[in-house]
Amino acid sequence: MSPPPKGFDFTTLPEYELVRLQRTAADFAGIENPYFLVHQGRAADTTEVDGRKLLNFSSYDYLGLNGDPRIAAAAKDAIERFGTTVAASRVVAGERQLHRDLERELAAIHHVEDAVAFVSGHATNVTTIGHLFGPKDLIVIDALAHNSIVEGARLAGAKRVMVPHGDYDALERTLRLNRARHRRALIAVEGLYSMDGDVPDLRRLISLKYRYDAILLVDEAHSIGVLGESGGGIAQEQGIDPHDVDLWMGTLSKSFASCGGYIAGTGALVDLLKASAPGFVYSVGLSPPLAAAATTALVLLREEPQRVRKLRDNGKYFLDRAQAAGLNTGGSIGASVVPVVVGESPSAVILSNRLFARGINVQPIIFPAVGERQARLRFFLTARHERAQMDAAVDAVAEELAAMRCAPGFADMISDRLGAV
Ligand code: PLP
Numbered sequence: 001m002s003p004p005p006k007g008f009d010f011t012t013l014p015e016y017e018l019v020r021l022q023r024t025a026a027d028f029a030g031i032e033n034p035y036f037l038v039h040q041g042r043a044a045d046t047t048e049v050d051g052r053k054l055l056n057f058s059s060y061d062y063l064g065l066n067g068d069p070r071i072a073a074a075a076k077d078a079i080e081r082f083g084t085t086v087a088a089s090r091v092v093a094g095e096r097q098l099h100r101d102l103e104r105e106l107a108a109i110h111h112v113e114d115a116v117a118f119v120s121g122h123a124t125n126v127t128t129i130g131h132l133f134g135p136k137d138l139i140v141i142d143a144l145a146h147n148s149i150v151e152g153a154r155l156a157g158a159k160r161v162m163v164p165h166g167d168y169d170a171l172e173r174t175l176r177l178n179r180a181r182h183r184r185a186l187i188a189v190e191g192l193y194s195m196d197g198d199v200p201d202l203r204r205l206i207s208l209k210y211r212y213d214a215i216l217l218v219d220e221a222h223s224i225g226v227l228g229e230s231g232g233g234i235a236q237e238q239g240i241d242p243h244d245v246d247l248w249m250g251t252l253s254k255s256f257a258s259c260g261g262y263i264a265g266t267g268a269l270v271d272l273l274k275a276s277a278p279g280f281v282y283s284v285g286l287s288p289p290l291a292a293a294a295t296t297a298l299v300l301l302r303e304e305p306q307r308v309r310k311l312r313d314n315g316k317y318f319l320d321r322a323q324a325a326g327l328n329t330g331g332s333i334g335a336s337v338v339p340v341v342v343g344e345s346p347s348a349v350i351l352s353n354r355l356f357a358r359g360i361n362v363q364p365i366i367f368p369a370v371g372e373r374q375a376r377l378r379f380f381l382t383a384r385h386e387r388a389q390m391d392a393a394v395d396a397v398a399e400e401l402a403a404m405r406c407a408p409g410f411a412d413m414i415s416d417r418l419g420a421v
Contacts, residue, residue, distance in 0.1 A: 034352045034364060042067045045384040047361055055389050057362040057379040060254040062226050062336045063297070063307045064384035071257055071296045078292035086285040091274075094285030102291045103270075105298040106250070106262050109224065109232060111242045115264035116273050117286050117294075121221060121251030122148040124261030127279025128247065129186065129217070130155030132272075138182035140174050142166070142189045144196060146219060149188045158186075165196070166331075168204050175212040185214035191223030191234035195370055195378070197332030197339060199227070202234055206244045217247040225255025226336045231301050231308040255301070258294035260286050311336060311383040318381050318390045325398040330376075339365070339376040340397055347404065348375035354400045360393050 010016060023033070040048040044064060047056040065071055078098060088094035099117060106115035118124040129152025133139060137158040141149055144165040153160045159182065163170040171187065179185050187209055189200045202218070209216040220233045228236025233250075235242045242248070247265055252258040263273060273280055301307065312335060319334030328341040342348050345366035352364040355377075366375045377397065381390075 034349060034356065037361075045382060045386070045389060049361065052359065054356070054359050054361040055393060057360070057381070057385075057393060059380055059382060060222075061257060061384075062222075062255045062311055062380070062382050063231070063257075063301060064311075064382050065255070065257040065297045065300060065307075068257070068297075068300065070300065071293050074292040074296040075289035078288035082288035084289065085287055088285065089281060089283060090285040091281050096285065096288060096291070098288055098291040098295070099285055102286070102295045102298075103262070105295050106264050109298060109301070110248045110264040111232070111235070112248065112264050113267045114270040115262050116270045116277075116280060117252070117260055117262045117291065118279055119260055119283055119286055121253055121261035122151075123279045123283070124249060124251070124263060125149050125219065126152045126155060127277045128249070128263055128273060129153055129188070131277045131279075132156075132215075133158045133184060133186055136183040138175075138178050138185040140171060140185065140187050140214075142193075142200070144193050145188055145190055146194070146221065149217070149219060153186075153188070158182075165193070166198070166200065168201065168208070171205075172208055175208060175214065179212045179214070185212060186217060187214050188217045188219070191218050191220040192227060192333075192335055192337065194222045194337055195339065195365060195376075196330050197335060197337035198330070199223070199234060199237070199333055199335075202238045202240050202245075206240065209244075209246075215246045216244075217249055218245050220248060220250040221254055222336060224250045225301055225308070226311060229308070230305045231255065252290065252294040256294040256297040258290045258297065260290055260294065307383045311381065314381045314383065314385045314387075314390065317387060318379060318385075318394070321390060321394045322379075322397075325394050327394070327397060327401070336381055338379045338381065340379065341374060341376045342401065343373050343375060345375040348377060351397070351400055351404065352377055354404075355393075355396055358396050358400075360396055362393070 037049050043056050043059045045056060047054050082096055086094035086096055102117055103115040107113060125148035133156035135157040139153040139158045140161045140163060141153060142165055143162045161174045163174055187205060189205060192199050205216060224233045225231040227234050247263055250262055252260040315334045315336055319329055319332055319338050322329050322338060322340060330339050330341050332338045342351055348364035348366055352362060355362055362377045362379055365378050
């Protein structure tokens with residue numbers, strides 16, 4: 001018999017049920033757990049898992065810049081000169097020219113005055129929203145906006161209202177009914193929604209923001225480097241004056257082949273965050289190789305706009321092919337993210353498993369990350385994909401879905417298992 005565990009037994013916490021559920025759900029379905037697979041080497045349009053080469057549709061490396069020798073050289077050079085860490089908050093002894101170079105590039109791509117970089121994209125939203133807003137404020141969030149926005153609003157202690165995805169009437173109603181009773185108001189949306197691959201109507205949001213004297217945050221994690229002719233993001237795509245958005249938020253972990261996050265906007269906003277946002281003041285400065293990698297990626301994006309064109313061609317091609325094959329791609333505009341909605345969570349996991357067996361890596365997104373019966377496979381397209389790879393993936397999805405739907409008793413099996421889970 002194994003000895004009783006020492007210390008606090010975390011398996012007794014109700015929260016631990018989620019761990020059990022995730023493990024048993026895969027066992028119930030008789031499939032491999034699709035999460036936490038170890039990828040051997042750099043994942044791009046292909047990847048390697050357990051010595052098998054797979055077609056890969058699960059990478060945020062939209063512009064295909066990860067592993068670019070120029071980025072790797074800049075990162076190595078930064079390590080040579082500054083080491084792997086700046087070993088202090090920037091406020092005290094952690095400031096390096098690398099940080100300033102990066103922030104200048106970030107401000108330039110957004111066409112605003114200044115930017116401030118943080119060590120994580122998630123922490124950027126949490127600390128910025130948590131710091132700028134408080135209990136007397138109102139925060140209105142699109143229902144599909146990222147967890148980091150919701151966590152930031154929770155930290156702020158503000159009145160939080162989640163409005164249905166893309167429902168501008170509900171947004172307007174919320175502001176009309178609540179704005180006057182609150183000190184500040186924030187409207188928080190994404191520039192390209194990572195679950196659905198669709199975009200907001202920025203012009204409409206800006207007019208609401210002015211009408212109700214609100215602050216507008218646009219999270220460009222999935223749209224910077226992707227939307228707009230030269231990857232300038234949703235403002236460039238929709239012909240918007242970037243100054244009409246108050247907080248441009250983005251991550252360095254997707255188009256920019258690095259890790260970290262940022263806020264871009266006016267000089268006053270950046271000064272304020274640098275002076276007092278806890279996630280900046282009380283956290284280490286961005287690591288030198290990461291800052292250098294992101295800066296180089298931004299320069300390469302400017303010099304090689306064909307990457308954006310290739311990415312957009314790929315997104316459009318995949319969307320058209322998927323729709324022609326009768327797949328449900330929801331509201332995706334066919335940029336970098338195209339979901340294939342299959343319905344029940346076990347169906348999405350089983351489909352992902354079958355594709356994996358056929359040499360295609362694409363992750364299932366299941367309840368509660370998306371609504372019940374809205375489970376999906378989420379395809380990330382990059383500038384590295386070729387048409388033959390996308391053809392192969394769409395054909396395989398259509399074949400496997402048809403086979404699953406025709407399998408006798410498949411629907412019953414799913415509802416039994418849903419009942420059991
Ligand atoms: N915002 C959005 C919309 C995201 O999708 C993500 C991560 O996927 C983040 C913020 C957090 O960024 P990071 O993963 O770089 O911390």
